[in-house]
Amino acid sequence: MEEQLPTTVTYKPKLLLVDDEESILNSLRRLLRGQPYEVLLxxxxxxxxxxMARQPIDLVMSDARMPNMDGSTLLAHIHQRYPDTLRIMLTGYADPSAIIKAINEGQIHRYISKPWHDEEMLLMLRQSLAYQHSERERLRLVQETWDRNEELKLLNATLEKHVAARTSELQQTADMLDLAYEELKRSYVTGTEVFSLLANLRLPPAKQTNRQIIELVRVYCKLHGLDEGSSRDLTMAAALYNIGKLSWTDSMMSTPSDLLHHSDRERYRGYPKQSESLLMTLDPMKDAARLILHHQERWDGSGFPDRLKSEAIPFGSRLLKLAVDFIELQRGLILERQMNSDEALVYIRQYAGRLYDPELVEDFIQVCATYLSDVTLADPTVKVLTTRDLVAGMILARNLNADNGMLLLNAGKVLNGALVEKLIAFEAMEGAKYSIFVKVPEEVEGALLETG
Structure with missing residues (x-):
């Protein structure tokens, strides 16, 4: 009888999709048709x-709002009974209480909103299952390392050569474990950036900040050669610095912090601590959570929550505050008036030594000039003057806009005496105070020195 060769069976992860709307389940089933998964509904x-009581499930994706048992409660039950099963929440609306419950009780891995993009959904599932595989492999390697150590103890007395061989194998296992753990931490960075979209969903596009802050922090880390661990922690902190605001009302979310009422201001001062509390249960997030906790501390010790001062504030928190304030000043989330990038940097420079690390400010301005094409302040030939400091012959370095957004003068305009007088009169009429970015030609600079 001819001997048959054994066949290799490829394991297909089991996905359980839960939704009280059959149309949603049918859409997901069609999307996953042809994918290497076994799909249950x-x-x-x-x-x-x-x-789940009848068979093991690798990943559960549940709708948030369902009758009798909502998604947060279901995921909490699954976390208690089947902690190794990945849990994902799918919802079509922003419900902070459900999200916080899912995070705290259900320990959800990801969050995705309806309607979803098919490619993003498939990518998210692949990444989630890859993370699960990495975690299982890590645990397997940990167990294997423990087993090898026990074996090593038995052989140590008489088998020196065997010990040497086993030591080499253990080193290889440790290296594999390190690689698996590093991959796990990289997966967390990706996850935090996806999760940061939660906060953005609560704000109109003109008020959203997280993506710009992430990119600015990354540019700083790259230009200054920060190590991988510090860069990873800063990126995760930039992605989730405002997760503690998710329970706020829509009005409070979009109101400038300087205009908040007294009761809301106390709640505002609590958001860094709330953000840290949400993230501290996740071990790879602990260092990033500490940066978030202290990113509203001030250099002079007047910040919150702990009134830390100068060097006592973690470096990453000092950098994160600069990035957050730079973007939020431009979004109108700190002051009522939205600033352009140069005005925001003038504000930051003005408060160096009070709100910000004075040695970090100028370095940060140079990074912004590298990152953004519309920053002129880093140019040493550009001066920031009031209207009464202007003289004929100076050249506008950037557009001048009134407080209501109306364009007054274009960049490149050469000022004359009559134009300067008109600007002074218009400023007085509007009750405004303009910051004028100008370049001063050498001949004008010389004349000013002679008259000065």
Whole structure:
């Protein structure tokens, strides 16, 4: 009888999709048709738990709002009974209480909103299952390392050569474990950036900040050669610095912090601590959470929550505050008036030594000039003057806008005496105070020195 060769069976991860709307389940089933997954469907939390009691499930994706048992409660049950199963929340609306419950009780891995983009959904599932595989591999390697150590103890007395061989194998295992753990930490960075979209969903596009702050922090880390660990922690902190604001009202989310009422201001001062509390349960996030906790401390010790002063404030927190304030000043989330990039940097420079690390400010301005094309302040030939300091012959370095946004003068305009007088009169009429960015030609500079 001819001997048959054994066949290799490829494991297909089991996905359980839970939604009380069959149309949603059918859409997801069509999307996943042809993917290397075994897909199971449930129309309620109770049915989902029955399925899981009969067979192991790798990943559960549940709708947030369902009758009888909502998604947060279902995911909390699954976390208690099947902690190794990945949990993902799918929802079509922003519900801070459900999100916080899912984070705290369900320990969800990811969050995705309806309607979803098919490519993003497939990418998210691949990344989630890759993370699960990496974590299982890490645990397997930990167990294997422990087993090898026990074996090593038995052989140590008489088998020196065997010990040497086993030591080499253990080193290889440790290296593999390090690689697996590094991959896990990189997965967390990706996850935090996706999760940061939660905060953005609560704000109109003109008020969103997280993506710009992440990119600015990354540019700083790259230009200054920060090590991988510090760069990773700063990136995660930039992505989730405002997660503690998710429970705020829409009005409070978009109101400049300087205009908040007294009761809201106390709640505002609590958001760094709330953000840290949400993230401290995740071990790879602990260092980033500490940066978030202290990013509203001030150099002179007047910040919050702990009134830390100068060098006592972690470096990453000092850098994060500069990046956050630079972007939020331009979004109108700190002061009522939205600033342009140069005005925001003038504000930051003005408060160096009070709000910001004075040695870090000028370095930060240079990074902004590298990152943004519309920053002129880093040019040493550019001066920031009031209207009464202007003289004929100076050249506007950037557009001049009134407080209401109306364009007054274009960049490149050469000032004359009559124009300067008109600007002074218009400023007085509007009750405004303009900061004028100008370049001073050498001949004008010389004349000023002679008259000065």
């Amino acid at each position: 449930a129309t309620s939390g109770a049915q989902a738990l029955e399925i």
